[in-house]
Amino acid sequence: MKxxxxxxxxxxxxxxxxxxxxxxxxxxIPTVVREEQAxxxxxxxxxxxxxxxxEAMPAVQAARGKIAEFLGQRADQIALVxxxxxxxxxxxxxxxxxxxxxxxxxxxxxxxxxxxxxRAIVAAGGRLVEVKVPRLASDEEVVKIVEAAFxxxxxxxxxxxxxxxxxxxxxxxxLSDLCRSRGIAIVIDASxxxxxxxxxxxxxxxxxxxxNLHKWxxxxxxxxxxxxxDRWKEIMRPLIVSWQDxxxxxxxxxMLGTVDLSAWLAAPTAIDFYAKIGWDRARKANIxxxxxxxxxxxxxxxxxxxxxxxxxxxxxxxxxxxxSGGREGCAALQAKIATEYxxxxxxxxYSDSELYFMRISGQLYNTAxxxxxxxxxxxxxxx
Ligand SMILES: Cc1ncc(COP(=O)(O)O)c(C=O)c1O
Numbered sequence: 454m455k456x457x458x459x460x461x462x463x464x465x466x467x468x469x470x471x472x473x474x475x476x477x478x479x480x481x482i483p484t485v486v487r488e489e490q491a492x493x494x495x496x497x498x499x500x501x502x503x504x505x506x507x508e509a510m511p512a513v514q515a516a517r518g519k520i521a522e523f524l525g526q527r528a529d530q531i532a533l534v535x536x537x538x539x540x541x542x543x544x545x546x547x548x549x550x551x552x553x554x555x556x557x558x559x560x561x562x563x564x565x566x567x568x569x570x571x572r573a574i575v576a577a578g579g580r581l582v583e584v585k586v587p588r589l590a591s592d593e594e595v596v597k598i599v600e601a602a603f604x605x606x607x608x609x610x611x612x613x614x615x616x617x618x619x620x621x622x623x624x625x626x627x628l629s630d631l632c633r634s635r636g637i638a639i640v641i642d643a644s645x646x647x648x649x650x651x652x653x654x655x656x657x658x659x660x661x662x663x664x665n666l667h668k669w670x671x672x673x674x675x676x677x678x679x680x681x682x683d684r685w686k687e688i689m690r691p692l693i694v695s696w697q698d699x700x701x702x703x704x705x706x707x708m709l710g711t712v713d714l715s716a717w718l719a720a721p722t723a724i725d726f727y728a729k730i731g732w733d734r735a736r737k738a739n740i741x742x743x744x745x746x747x748x749x750x751x752x753x754x755x756x757x758x759x760x761x762x763x764x765x766x767x768x769x770x771x772x773x774x775x776x777s778g779g780r781e782g783c784a785a786l787q788a789k790i791a792t793e794y795x796x797x798x799x800x801x802x803y804s805d806s807e808l809y810f811m812r813i814s815g816q817l818y819n820t821a822x823x824x825x826x827x828x829x830x831x832x833x834x835x836x
Contacts, residue, residue: 532703540663552578742815746824
């Protein structure tokens with residue numbers, strides 16, 4: 454089996470002794486991006502004062518402009534943050550929750566984001582409402598389940614566009630329309646979206662939207678994006694108070710004290726890397742890899758396609774019906790597979806679902822061998 458764009462395997466410098474089929478967690482950056490980031494770091498160290506006192510702000514603004522353009526936005530519509538955890542925490546700490554308010558999240562939501570919602574709403578004297586959604590529920594069913602969870606007290610709804618543990622999409626446009634009609638703020642966790650799903654953010658116009666470029670755009674770690682709808686711009690401020698604090702959005706976020714800016718500055722190189730290949734072609738090539746691996750694993754486990762929700766994504770899950778042990782069990786099995794079989798693949802679960810998955814990613818550096826390596830592991834560990 455040969456995949457399209459296999460010649461790009463050498464564009465990365467990943468450990469050749471490991472099968473890397475977990476691009477979804479922390480990405481991995483191609484050599485050109487590593488070099489660009491190193492170039493920025495060297496440049497800063499040649500004269501740190503020159504850089505931070507005179508060059509940093511225009512450089513960040515130029516990078517932000519390119520990243521915003523890639524997202525179909527103007528430069529003043531996107532703030533740069535370190536990651537979606539920061540986008541989420543900023544939203545929750547700044548949102549004007551009041552006593553009695555309810556915030557609705559789905560049980561598929563990323564745990565750290567749910568913790569942030571809970572901490573903020575409980576502190577205000579409100580309540581977190583976690584809604585269970587069957588993992589294979591259709592988009593229409595999801596909208597109905599969410600609608601049924603809303604009450605006159607609901608002020609916020611938080612949803613993953615692409616979930617982490619279950620690698621499924623939720624219908625963000627329909628959910629956004631529903632929230633708009635009910636006067637409920639929608640918060641979209643788009644961690645896996647940039648690079649995978651083209652969006653018209655102006656049409657969607659979520660109240661709050663945050664995503665990562667260090668996942669599917671292969672930008673350096675610490676490249677997050679944060680979009681706030683115009684109606685919230687006066688209210689929402691960075692978590693860290695800096696000299697920029699009285700600037701308008703998104704300038705307040707451009708430099709929160711002295712920090713390493715090399716990730717943001719090198720991020721446009723990552724966008725160019727895929728743009729030169731062609732985003733569509735790269736995405737298709739990644740999806741084909743993931744499907745090859747996922748289908749091999751499903752066949753080996755004897756699991757039928759009825760246990761799948763097919764998505765146009767380069768990450769997909771294989772249900773593990775014989776697993777147990779909660780998050781600790783997942784971490785232990787993941788570590789065992791990494792050390793004994795040299796395969797980096799995440800084992801996931803969510804909420805208190807007692808459902809477990811092996812999440813398989815496809816990226817241009819993967820060959821069929823990376824996925825075929827799963828077979829002996831499955832025979833020994835998962836059957
Ligand atoms: C859906 C989702 N939300 C949030 C995050 C957190 O991302 P980060 O650690 O970059 O903030 C992740 C990371 O995997 C994720 O998958």
